[in-house]
Amino acid sequence: xxxxxxxxxxxxxxxxxxxxxxxxxxxxxxxxxxxxxxxxxxxxxxxxxxxxxxxxxxxxxxxxxxxxxxxxxxxxxxxxxxxxxxxxxxxxxxxxxxxxxxxxxxxxxxxxxxxxxxxxxxxxxxxxxxxxxxxxxxxxxxxxxxxxxxxxxxxxxxxxxxxxxxxxxxxxxxxxxxxxxxxxxxxxxxxxxxxxxxxxxxxxxxxxxxxxxxxxxxxxxxxxx
Numbered sequence: 001x002x003x004x005x006x007x008x009x010x011x012x013x014x015x016x017x018x019x020x021x022x023x024x025x026x027x028x029x030x031x032x033x034x035x036x037x038x039x040x041x042x043x044x045x046x047x048x049x050x051x052x053x054x055x056x057x058x059x060x061x062x063x064x065x066x067x068x069x070x071x072x073x074x075x076x077x078x079x080x081x082x083x084x085x086x087x088x089x090x091x092x093x094x095x096x097x098x099x100x101x102x103x104x105x106x107x108x109x110x111x112x113x114x115x116x117x118x119x120x121x122x123x124x125x126x127x128x129x130x131x132x133x134x135x136x137x138x139x140x141x142x143x144x145x146x147x148x149x150x151x152x153x154x155x156x157x158x159x160x161x162x163x164x165x166x167x168x169x170x171x172x173x174x175x176x177x178x179x180x181x182x183x184x185x186x187x188x189x190x191x192x193x194x195x196x197x198x199x200x201x202x203x204x205x206x207x208x209x210x211x212x213x214x215x216x217x218x219x220x221x222x223x224x225x
Contacts, residue, residue: 028199028211030058032192039136042095042105045192047125047146051091051107059090060146061192061215063167064124067142068182070224071133072126075143076113078224082173083113083124092127092144096134106130114150121150122169123160144219145170156205161212163194167220174222182223186216193217 033055035042046058066075076083089109097104112125128134128143135141147166151159174183194213203209 027056027201028058030055030061030192031194031213032061032215032217033058034191036190039138040097041134041136042097043127043134043144044093045190047090047092047127049090051093053093060125060148060161060163061194062144062190062219063147063163063215064145064170064220064222065139065142065188066126066145066222066224067139068223068225069141070143070222071141072110072128072143073132074224075126075145078177079113079124079170079173082176083115083122085114085116086111087114087123087125087150090125090146092125092146094127094129094134094144096129096136118154119152121153122166123148123150124166124170156203156207157210158203158207159210159212161198161210162214164214164216171220171222178223178225182225183220184222185220186218187221188219189217190219191217 030046034045036045044053045062047060048057049059089111091107091109093105093107095105108127110125110127112123114121114123124145124147126143126145133141147163147170148160149162149166171183171185192215194215197213199211200208
């Protein structure tokens, strides 16, 4: 399917300039942070290292949207044999205004699920409303996800990232669980493009954490029955 076809439904409604905060050596700086909207719902196109939606606080771009009858718990359970352990919390900001009219945006956190590997672990975090899902007339019950690899994460010089490659690996797992017909790669435009690049910052082990950005700006759609 051509990119931006049936799922070309998200509209960029709010872009954040990189000058929102002064650059900080201890922060990762996203290039394409924005809010997208579908029906009454909105969500930021990255997750964050704390509950602050600014470009210099981003962790990873959203690369997958699970839809149909998806909940955070259901997706995690279905993929648990491949992704059996969890990581540390990061944060996302989402809005399902039909169900949350008084507080349209809410911060949520997730440790994610990941493979067991100290050399190259596949890691996905899932975000939705606090009750475990978002919903609208187009996507049904859905959750958003960020993806990355954790490489040599216990060493003094760990690397995380390669979100597109990680998303492809998650999609392959989803095909094995739900079948190929429900997995459509790179069809939802989110404009969170990240050219391949590396940022680094010092860590408590005396080494450097490396953050490998990689995103084509399109999320994949996985239908959950």
